[in-house]
Amino acid sequence: MSLKHTLLGFLNLNSMTGYELKKHMDKSTQFFWHAQLSQIYPTLKKLEQNGLVTIEIEPQDGKPDKKIYTITKKGNDKLLAWLIKPIVQLTPTKDFILLKLFFSGSLDKEIILQHLQNVLALQRQRLKQYQTHTKSYVEQIISETGLQTEGIMWGSVRQFGEEYTQMYITWLEYTIKTVKETL
Amino acid sequence: MSLKHTLLGFLNLNSMTGYELKKHMDKSTQFFWHAQLSQIYPTLKKLEQNGLVTIEIEPQDGKPDKKIYTITKKGNDKLLAWLIKPIVQLTPTKDFILLKLFFSGSLDKEIILQHLQNVLALQRQRLKQYQTHTKSYVEQIISETGLQTEGIMWGSVRQFGEEYTQMYITWLEYTIKTVKETL
DNA sequence: ATGTCCATGTAACGGGTTACATGATTGC
DNA sequence: GCAATCATGTAACCCGTTACATGGACAT
Structure with a gap:
């Protein structure tokens, strides 16, 4: 736990x-x-x-x-x-969105696109949050506490979140295009 | 569930x-x-x-x-x-690796690097798996069942996994460099 | 009036892991 | 000889969510 x-x-x-x-x-x-x-x-x-x-x-x-x-x-x-304690395995992930998309092949094209558009909107929102609130929170805590070394890790992890979200958005845009063109 | x-x-x-x-x-x-x-x-x-x-x-x-x-x-x-059913929220994620790294700022530089190197090795392994086993599995199922439309979604989701892992690797390489240089 | 913030919890339930149990067949 | 594969499950436990409960202060 x-x-x-x-x-x-x-x-x-x-x-x-x-x-x-x-x-x-x-x-x-x-x-x-x-x-x-x-x-x-x-x-x-x-x-x-x-x-x-x-x-x-x-x-x-x-x-x-x-x-x-x-x-x-x-x-x-x-x-x-x-x-x-050494890290010996990756975190097993669960993502019901990918699961739903995985089984959505037989659905109406419009419904699949709606799903993808919904997720795209949510991820864009989150990206903004990483770039604004989360970023300023990390900076604020570092300056308040003077924890420089911690700051590097916090910054890195925040960076991960931003890059992950960016990658997700790029994938969604590409997938939307693919579905429009081929389904 | x-x-x-x-x-x-x-x-x-x-x-x-x-x-x-x-x-x-x-x-x-x-x-x-x-x-x-x-x-x-x-x-x-x-x-x-x-x-x-x-x-x-x-x-x-x-x-x-x-x-x-x-x-x-x-x-x-x-x-x-x-x-x-429409997707109205993102999947809440839990990742104990990011959590550990987040709190690792005060650890010995060598231990942080060891953690990062471990995860890097695991992610590289996974990337290979996506590009080989998972890819051929998807192709095999499509050709066996003739499920073309499903195939597009399966391919897309697999593609997501590959890109996610690739992003993770790039981030790890960058973070390893940062830790080496600044901590 | 209505909602949000502060500040603490309990109870019931559901989801998920780990360990345990059985037992033949096939490959190294 | 030992591990993996096939094929089914049960029991105990832990983790986590949802709903419920209280109640003052402050802003719109």
């Missing part, structure tokens, strides 16, 4: 609440690792039970008390052990 | 056993939808209970009897309904 590692990874940079962790994920890891709050809260609880993080409660009124999580030595060890 | 759709998709082209379905998946949908036999068998059972497929038993000796699954009218309707 890599949500645990994601949470430890962020807590290793800064102590924060579950709510804040979710915000950071939405802005950065979103496109290669996401989670709902309803999964984050119980997971943090488990991390605490295993002694990987500690909780500090900050009372608030009008809202539930804040629970600020801090990584422990044990948590840091666990994170490092995972980070160092 | 899209495994149901995958199974219906293949059964729509040809009646076959769970074991054979797994083989087809391993050769074609593998890189965007995979499953273990231990998931396929119970899923087929559920499909049968819902009247989406029928079973024909072919006795064998020395081996368990073959169970040949055939799609029903109801199953075909269900498949079509799914295929026609």
Whole structure:
């Protein structure tokens, strides 16, 4: 389960609440690792039970008390052990869009084109997001924290997202042309 | 659950056993939808209970009897309904490799490079597979079944896999260079 | 008034992996 | 002799989603 590692990874940079962790994920890891709050809260609880993080409660009124999580030595060890562990296989992917297209050969040409156009619009939207919000978020965090080395990896991973999306768009445009001409 | 759709998709082209379905998946949908036999068998059972497929038993000796699954009218309707349903959002992805790299900024330069080199080797291997086995599998199925229209979509999806892998490799090579020079 | 932000969760369910179980045949 | 292929499955467990629950502050 890599949500645990994601949470430890962020807590290793800064102590924060579950709510804040979710915000950071939405802005950065979103496109290669996401989670709902309803999964984050119980997971943090488990991390605490295993002694990987500690909780500090900050009372608030009008809202539930804040629970600020801090990584422990044990948590840091666990994170490092995972980070160092060699990568021996690629991530198995699941993509229901490619699956649907794969089986769509017998459909009406117009429906296939509609599918492709929909995905194209969504990917173009995402590309913009990488080039604007995600980019400025990465830059902001680097300047705020002064984490230069981390910055290189964050920048690289963001770059991956942008190039992947760009490749997807190019493929879609080509495939739309192919379907129009040959089906 | 899209495994149901995958199974219906293949059964729509040809009646076959769970074991054979797994083989087809391993050769074609593998890189965007995979499953273990231990998931396929119970899923087929559920499909049968819902009247989406029928079973024909072919006795064998020395081996368990073959169970040949055939799609029903109801199953075909269900498949079509799914295929026609508009795509309104991108597939949320999870990639533990990008996640690990994202948090690897503070690691030893040598370890990061080792990770990147490992992934590079794996992706180069996969690229070859797309260009050889997957390509010839697609061509073989098209010529065997004479499914020209399906062939266009299969070819396109395979092409996606090849281009994705190529993009990944290019990104890795660039990132390796960056890490070497700047970290 | 309506919606979004803050801030926490629980419960039920479904999807998916890993381990276990059986056993003959074929190829190295 | 050992591994792979054929051919079926069950059981336990973990991961993740969806729906439900609470409730004040602030903006439109």
